[in-house]
Every structure is written in structure tokens, then in C-alpha cells.
Amino acid sequence: MQNFAPFHPPQRLLLGPGPSNAAPSVLQSMSQPLLGHLDPLFVKMMEEIKVMLRSIFQTKNDLTFPISGTGSAGMEFCFVNLIEPGDEVIIGVNGVFGTRMCDVAERCGAKVTKVEAEWGCIIEADKVAEALKKVSKPKLVAIVHAETSTGALTPVEEISKLAHAAGALFLLDTVTSLGGCPVKLDEWGVDAVYSGTQKCLSAPPGLAPVSLSPRAMEVATKRKTKVQSWYLDVNLLASYWGQERVYHHTAPITMNYGLHEALRLVLEEGLEARWKRHEQSYLSLKKGLAEMGLSLASQEGHQLWQLNAVRVPEGVDEAAVRKSFLNDYSIEIGAGLGPMKGKIWRVGMMGENSTQKNVEIVLSTFKKTLGK
Numbered sequence: 001m002q003n004f005a006p007f008h009p010p011q012r013l014l015l016g017p018g019p020s021n022a023a024p025s026v027l028q029s030m031s032q033p034l035l036g037h038l039d040p041l042f043v044k045m046m047e048e049i050k051v052m053l054r055s056i057f058q059t060k061n062d063l064t065f066p067i068s069g070t071g072s073a074g075m076e077f078c079f080v081n082l083i084e085p086g087d088e089v090i091i092g093v094n095g096v097f098g099t100r101m102c103d104v105a106e107r108c109g110a111k112v113t114k115v116e117a118e119w120g121c122i123i124e125a126d127k128v129a130e131a132l133k134k135v136s137k138p139k140l141v142a143i144v145h146a147e148t149s150t151g152a153l154t155p156v157e158e159i160s161k162l163a164h165a166a167g168a169l170f171l172l173d174t175v176t177s178l179g180g181c182p183v184k185l186d187e188w189g190v191d192a193v194y195s196g197t198q199k200c201l202s203a204p205p206g207l208a209p210v211s212l213s214p215r216a217m218e219v220a221t222k223r224k225t226k227v228q229s230w231y232l233d234v235n236l237l238a239s240y241w242g243q244e245r246v247y248h249h250t251a252p253i254t255m256n257y258g259l260h261e262a263l264r265l266v267l268e269e270g271l272e273a274r275w276k277r278h279e280q281s282y283l284s285l286k287k288g289l290a291e292m293g294l295s296l297a298s299q300e301g302h303q304l305w306q307l308n309a310v311r312v313p314e315g316v317d318e319a320a321v322r323k324s325f326l327n328d329y330s331i332e333i334g335a336g337l338g339p340m341k342g343k344i345w346r347v348g349m350m351g352e353n354s355t356q357k358n359v360e361i362v363l364s365t366f367k368k369t370l371g372k
């Protein structure tokens with residue numbers, strides 16, 4: 001039998017599309033002793049997570065808690081609970097995650113109408129209005145707020161109003177936006193939302209914060225058909241995360257410690273201050289890149305603060321630069337996907353990592369690698 005050495009990963013600076021580095025105190029919190037998942041002390045902590053999540057999502061929604069799973073599990077949670085076979089759904093597609101939402105919705109039996117935009121651009125409200133006119137009874141309109149695959153931030157207030165005027169629910173993916181730029185569920189009329197822990201919340205991947213408005217909850221509880229997923233059925237999950245504490249699944253104890261600490265740090269810093277920090281990193285990175293003759297590929301005026309799509313200059317080997325970042329400097333940056341493959345690097349400035357110091361590190365590493 002072969003002997004296996006313990007795994008000791010090196011320290012990397014994770015400046016790609018996620019995961020980003022977790023805050024040190026988050027990792028420390030995760031090495032604390034385990035509690036049982038129905039231990040009164042653990043239950044008390046779960047309650048605090050719900051309160052902190054409502055505050056960060058800016059919502060009064062009672063049904064607000066983390067799904068045990070990564071961001072994509074949050075996506076699946078929203079669709080399996082709100083969609084029944086034959087429902088008409090409108091989905092904005094301007095990158096990988098809008099495309100993934102279509103796949104998930106189709107697996108739920110939805111009739112999907114796509115509202116497409118060029119990758120790197122936002123979903124325009126008037127295109128959504130046109131699509132709404134074409135379907136007879138729209139159940140749901142879904143948009144990716146911050147498209148991590150392209151670096152574009154779609155403004156959603158107008159789209160939310162259009163969805164409601166047509167009698168549909170409004171669903172928003174905030175995996176990359178939450179904790180990095182304004183996300184205001186109640187003000188924007190968002191009915192269903194999911195996020196992830198490993199982007200701007202600076203915790204490891206493993207949980208997906210979600211929230212459903214009373215209107216969405218009514219749809220989920222008054223369905224004609226049973227939710228196809230037992231694990232993600234909100235009707236069952238609500239009695240575990242709600243006051244009854246009925247055993248459903250064992251919450252990932254340690255991940256919840258980590259999320260609790262991560263949310264605490266977000267609130268300690270303050271949402272406005274945290275958003276400002278992300279904005280400043282973006283502005284200063286963009287300025288520094290411009291000085292080197294590099295530019296961003298996403299739509300001007302709608303660029304993400306937490307994810308920069310840096311255009312690969314003519315004649316430069318995109319993969320070789322990324323490889324040098326990783327092997328020579330222990331820095332991870334991301335590649336382009338789909339139509340942007342080979343054309344951009346994705347530089348994440350998420351959560352804890354969004355600092356002036358990291359901006360300078362990225363700029364100097366680009367200078368060194370591109371100089372070669």
C-alpha cells in the first residue's frame with residue numbers, strides 16, 4: 001500500500017474569479033471544536049447568521065439563510081422551488097452564469113425565453129420588456145447581477161419593475177455582487193436571490209446564502225407539484241432553519257462558523273465602506289492598467305469593481321502569462337471563458353483581497369510577466 005503524505009498547499013494570492021482568499025479569522029473560526037447541529041449554541045449561531053444575512057442583503061425577508069452547497073446550489077434552490085413544468089421563464093444571458101440558469105430552469109421543465117446580450121455587456125431593460133410581451137404568462141424573470149465571466153454589472157431596478165408589472169417574480173444572482181457592491185433586495189423588489197461565500201464575503205466555498213420574499217414563498221408553498229429536489233425543498237428546509245428545528249440534513253457545522261465570522265467582518269467594516277473599498281481598487285487598477293497600455297473588455301459605465309476583464313494585448317500568449325503569475329509569483333488570475341477565451345484575463349479584487357496593496361502587486365506582476 002502506497003503511503004500518502006499530508007497535503008500542505010502553498011500560500012497563494014487568489015486574484016481570479018473565485019475563490020478569493022478567506023479572511024484569516026474566518027479560517028481560524030473554522031478550526032474550532034465541532035458542535036452538534038441541534039446544539040442550542042449552534043442554533044443560536046444559526047439565528048445570528050440569518051439576522052446578519054438580512055442586514056447584508058438589505059431585506060426583511062423571513063426566509064433568509066445559507067443553503068448547504070456552493071453558489072450553484074443556491075441557483076438550483078431558487079429554480080426548483082419556484083418553477084413547475086411548463087412555466088414560462090425569462091432569463092438574461094450575457095455570460096456563463098446566465099447560460100447556467102437556462103440549463104437549470106430547463107431541467108425544471110421551464111419554457112425558457114432568453115434575453116441575450118454580447119458577452120461583456122449588460123442586459124438591457126427594453127429587451128426584457130420585448131421578451132415579456134412575447135410570452136403569455138411569465139412566471140419568473142432571472143438576471144445575473146454581476147457576471148463574473150465577463151465583468152459586467154447589470155442595473156436591475158427597471159427590470160424588476162417590468163417583471164412585476166407583468167405578474168412575474170424577479171430572481172437575482174448575487175454570487176459575486178454581495179459584499180462587493182450595492183445589493184438592496186427590498187428596495188429593488190427582488191423576490192428570490194442566491195449568493196456564495198467564496199467571492200466578496202471572503203469565506204471558503206461551501207454555502208449559498210439565499211432569500212425569498214413573502215410573494216416567492218407563497219409560490220413555493222402553494223405549488224401543485226412536489227419540489228423535484230428533496231435536498232433543496234424550501235418547505236422542508238424552512239422547518240430546519242425556522243423555529244421548529246426539524247432535522248432535515250446535518251448543517252456543515254464548520255462552514256457555518258466561517259460564514260458567521262465572514263458576515264460579522266462585513267458588518268464591522270460597514271457595507272458602504274466595503275463597497276467604497278472595492279470601487280477604489282477598481283479605479284486604481286484600471287488607471288494603472290491604462291498607464292501600461294492595458295484596457296478592460298467589459299462595457300464602459302457598467303464595469304464590476306470586484307472582477308476586472310483585462311484585454312490580452314495583440315501577440316501576447318494569454319496562458320503563458322497566467323502560468324507565470326502562478327508559478328513564479330504564486331498569484332492566481334483567471335482565464336476568459338466561452339467567446340472571451342484567450343481574449344481576457346480575469347482579475348478579481350474580491351472581499352479581503354480588494355486592497356491598494358494587491359492592486360500594486362497585480363500591476364507590477366503584469367509589468368514583469370509582459371516584459372518577458
Ligand SMILES: *Cc1c(COP(=O)(O)O)cnc(C)c1O
Pocket residue numbers: 018070071072073097144146147148149173174175176196205
Ligand atoms: C461563482 C458564481 C456562481 C457559481 O457559484 P459556485 O460557488 O461556483 O457554485 C454563480 N453565479 C455567479 C455570478 C458566480 O460568479
